Amino acid sequence: MQLIHTLDPLRNTVDSLGAAGSLALVPTMGALHDGHLTLVREAKRRATHVAVSIFVNPLQFGANEDLDAYPRQLERDCALLEAEGVELVWAPGVDVMYPEGFATNISISGVSEGLCGASRPGHFDGVATVVCKLFNQVRPDMALFGEKDWQQLAVIRRMARDLDLVRPRADAILGVPTVREADGLAMSSRNAYLTEAERGRAAILPEAMHAAVSAIESGIAPGEALSQLARTLLSEGFLSVDYAELRDAENLRLLEARSNRPMRLLVAARIGKARLIDNMAVSP
Numbered sequence: 001m002q003l004i005h006t007l008d009p010l011r012n013t014v015d016s017l018g019a020a021g022s023l024a025l026v027p028t029m030g031a032l033h034d035g036h037l038t039l040v041r042e043a044k045r046r047a048t049h050v051a052v053s054i055f056v057n058p059l060q061f062g063a064n065e066d067l068d069a070y071p072r073q074l075e076r077d078c079a080l081l082e083a084e085g086v087e088l089v090w091a092p093g094v095d096v097m098y099p100e101g102f103a104t105n106i107s108i109s110g111v112s113e114g115l116c117g118a119s120r121p122g123h124f125d126g127v128a129t130v131v132c133k134l135f136n137q138v139r140p141d142m143a144l145f146g147e148k149d150w151q152q153l154a155v156i157r158r159m160a161r162d163l164d165l166v167r168p169r170a171d172a173i174l175g176v177p178t179v180r181e182a183d184g185l186a187m188s189s190r191n192a193y194l195t196e197a198e199r200g201r202a203a204i205l206p207e208a209m210h211a212a213v214s215a216i217e218s219g220i221a222p223g224e225a226l227s228q229l230a231r232t233l234l235s236e237g238f239l240s241v242d243y244a245e246l247r248d249a250e251n252l253r254l255l256e257a258r259s260n261r262p263m264r265l266l267v268a269a270r271i272g273k274a275r276l277i278d279n280m281a282v283s284p
């Protein structure tokens with residue numbers, strides 16, 4: 001496995017990997033867990049070679065967010081990826097990704113608005129800008145992202161289509177279902193911020209979401225089910241609920257009532273120092 005930090009050797013390596021079959025990219029911010037490794041395994045099933053990027057992207061963190069505290073464990077991450085048979089780890093420094101004078105911003109309207117786009121202003125511009133650069137640097141045939149970050153996946157799909165970043169094939173931007181802990185909590189690098197007591201309560205988030213999904217599917221008004229969901233979280237030790245919304249699963253339009261298209265329940269809520277996000281399908 002090659003660990004590469006600068007652009008020239010990266011070019012040589014991706015050129016030779018690309019010439020010898022297909023290349024899949026798994027973009028990450030490191031501090032890898034089984035969710036990330038599931039993306040890597042899916043990538044290996046679908047492409048000849050797998051590259052993983054590890055870059056904690058300052059552009060997608062707000063001024064009061066956890067950029068400095070975000071876990072960084074490159075050596076451990078590389079050992080995990082080597083054991084999975086990954087051939088390339090692309091881990092640029094901030095100065096390589098954003099050299100002095102860097103002045104470009106990619107902004108996607110529509111799907112970026114509301115949800116995390118409202119509670120984290122500028123976040124999706126930062127994600128889109130770095131993901132566009134990663135595509136240009138690695139030039140993969142496909143890239144894989146987790147459904148845990150449902151809105152991020154929608155933003156990247158929109159950008160990839162709009163900017164012709166990958167060949168237009170159905171699995172070029174592949175979403176992988178959320179990997180969960182035994183109690184249902186979605187795996188996330190930020191779960192490490194939780195104390196033992198908070199971790200014990202955190203699984204109330206997916207439990208309360210399942211209850212809201214069942215209520216909406218059985219005909220309860222979405223507004224009522226979502227208010228109940230927020231009340232449950234607040235009464236069980238969550239500090240705040242950034243949003244709890246029912247949206248069209250694909251275009252992410254806000255839904256006041258049930259739709260006959262696939263729907264998605266999306267929630268972000270804070271507990272202790274962590275802001276947890278999760279989403280679930282709601283059947284028409």
Ligand SMILES: Nc1ncnc2c1ncn2[C@@H]1O[C@H](COP(=O)(O)OP(=O)(O)OP(=O)(O)O)[C@@H](O)[C@H]1O
Pocket residue numbers: 027028029030035036038039144145146147148149176177178179180186187188189190191
């Ligand atoms: N539980 C999970 N199941 C499936 N994919 C996941 C899971 N957690 C993260 N991913 C995916 O892994 C990729 C890299 O995510 P990232 O490195 O930000 O990890 P994370 O655990 O989501 O961290 P964070 O705490 O920052 O949200 C993204 O495409 C993300 O959606």
Ligand SMILES: CC(C)(CO)[C@@H](O)C(=O)[O-]
Pocket residue numbers: 027028029055057060127130131149152
């Ligand atoms: C896609 C990504 C690697 C861009 O920094 C990040 O947002 C993430 O890890 O989900």
Ligand code: BAL
Pocket residue numbers: 060149152
């Ligand atoms: N997994 C999404 C990256 C972020 O929260 O910044």
